[in-house]
Amino acid sequence: MPPNVVDPETIDPKNPEQLAEYLENLDLKQVVREKGSYQVYPEVYYPPLQPYEHKDAGHLADPKLASIYDNAEKIQDLTPHIGTEVHGIQLSNLTEQQKNDLALLVARRGVVFFKDQDIRVKKSLDLGRHYGKHKYHNVGGHPPHVNEVLILHIEHEKPQIRERLSYRSPGDGWHSDVSYELQPGGLAFLKIDTLPGEAGGDTLWGTSGYEAYDRLSPAWKTFLEGLEAIHSGDVHRETARATGQPLRREAPDNAHPVIRTHPVTGWKSLFVNRGFTRKIVGFTRRESDAVLNFLFDHIESGIDFQVRFKWTEDTVAVWDNRVTYHNPVYDYFGGKGLRHGYRVSPSAERPYFDPKSKSRREALAEEAEKNKA
Template sequence: MPPNVVDTEAKVEELQYDLDSLDLKKLVREKGFYGVHPEIFYPPLEPYEHKDPGHLADPKLASLLDNAEKVFDVTPNIGTEIHGIQLNELTEQQKNDLALLVARRGVVFFRDQKINPKQSLELGRHYGPLHVHNVGAIPPAKNAHEILTIQIEADNEAYLKRFAGRRPADGWHSDVSYELQPSSLAFLKIDTLPPVGGDTLWASGYEAYDRLSPAWQKFVEGLEAVHSGDVHRETARATGYPLRREAPDNTHPVVRVHPVTGWKALYVQRNFTRRIVGFTKRESDAVLEFLYNHIETGIDFQVRFRWTEDAIAVWDNRVTFHAAIPDYLGLGNGGIRHGYRVTPTGERPYFDAKAKSRRQGLAEEKEAGATGAPGTQ
């Protein structure tokens, strides 16, 4: 059994449903808020050797591109949408090709997906051991602890009060970057939406690096920053929810390299990054604030996805940042934004001075005669 997955049978009354028949869309529409926070605790995560299935992909991505009804890039720098593919029917080769496509494009979108929670867990495990969220709500079902419930009611006063004073841009992050081996991919299915709003933004860490001047690139390469789980520790304290596993602090490179593409990506974000190692607080704050603003205002290397019911976004947390847009909150329009996330983990972030940038990599591929098919830019 992979070390990130704990074989725990929850002996609590809250876990009343069976994973095999779990229908979260039906559950939220019949019962409203259903997420639970059972007192199930897990040991610290142990290091493991990650083998990325993207290494097994066909560079031409034929298993996906040739079987889709439509494939198009949503923006030049990040985001591809695929129609006519069901994620619960992927072959092994299609799973591997998806890993490569997401590594290159940052985030890939699928609409009208029939995949259920159990199938989502099975798919997620193809890409790595699944992360159990330290403090977030889970479904009331046994063996569903690796599913993170996303459920926000538009006019929930407690939620509005808790996040009063926060800017939407404060939510930019890469999932659980404070772990020693953070998330590699993430699968998010949204099946219930408010009347309008609730989109999500993603930004490209590749292009964020490429848009820095050569002097800034040279400056940040080799630096390390501390990523902290203090947000989740504070959430547990403020809400009284159990902290299922200690949310640690870990040090990662400011510029990391993707193990499959070999491209450099900026890897700091406002939600979990706290300081640059070896800098004074004033120096660190100044550098990080510049980099945060660089990411958050980089509207030409961001993509905004308008959700439709049963759409899924698959993104690579190693080379993207994302932020939910809370534009539907507190308007008196009602509604719930609901879905769930499955989060495979990956390798420990690393930097390689010999690595290329995305632009360098694409330029070399073009010179070598790459086709430039949709979804490969």
């Protein structure tokens, strides 16, 4: 093992002091470069997730976001609708107010990027808990003894990865993480610490669910509001079957509103995705397919409200799964190198639609008028 890192094989899972020391020193960037593939897929089974009351940290934010804007070296919006870079702030050292303000900033901008971050696993988990209960991934690999972390370890030469991706179009990768859960993810934290080379391995974020809603005609908006769609865990059930890895927790199907309201901004967002959304409740299959395929195309072709991010090592992306979709780009296969990182994914509230909520454009227009007065 790398120096200062406890060998996980020597850990007694029932010894809290050993686990704490292991977690405190766990540097996954160092581990992957020393050991290569290290994640585990234990044959354990977790009970179904139970509903809980989610309290969004964004409600405690300063609307001016002063704790972030006054302390950052630079803040730059990458597109008009989605994506912001914050320079000069370390996520490992956020104050309580900065944590709350970050929730509001991400809720407004969809995804926020922090480069040159020193944060490691323990502090990532501590930070994530500020925003909700951590999820255990059903089938993904995680570090030994740390099941709240999902490892992204993609090597171009692995034949099973190439085979699984060969039967789909790159556009099929658009999704919002585990949207089939009763209470899907809110904020998510992804640190990429190893890249396959100078180019390749970008991630697309989009679309802004807010702007996707705003781009619909009034007739479409009226038609969709109040509808529900089934989000299915079939992808993860099939992944477990195809890979032989255990399905460590039930991957359920749940109905969620097609248009949802963000609890902090109060803005309406389109909430369907090709990865997990399967059918509109109460529609025939043909009717449902026609509507969903239109909405998927609307989301995926909205290149003017998407952002494509070119990673640099040790960058952390923080995004809001409630109002964005994302798609990793596997354009580096056939070359050399490894793309590695880890994700922490707190859950949020059960999706809901408030008929009194406003669209992003409506809310910003009203805000602009108030500022003129």
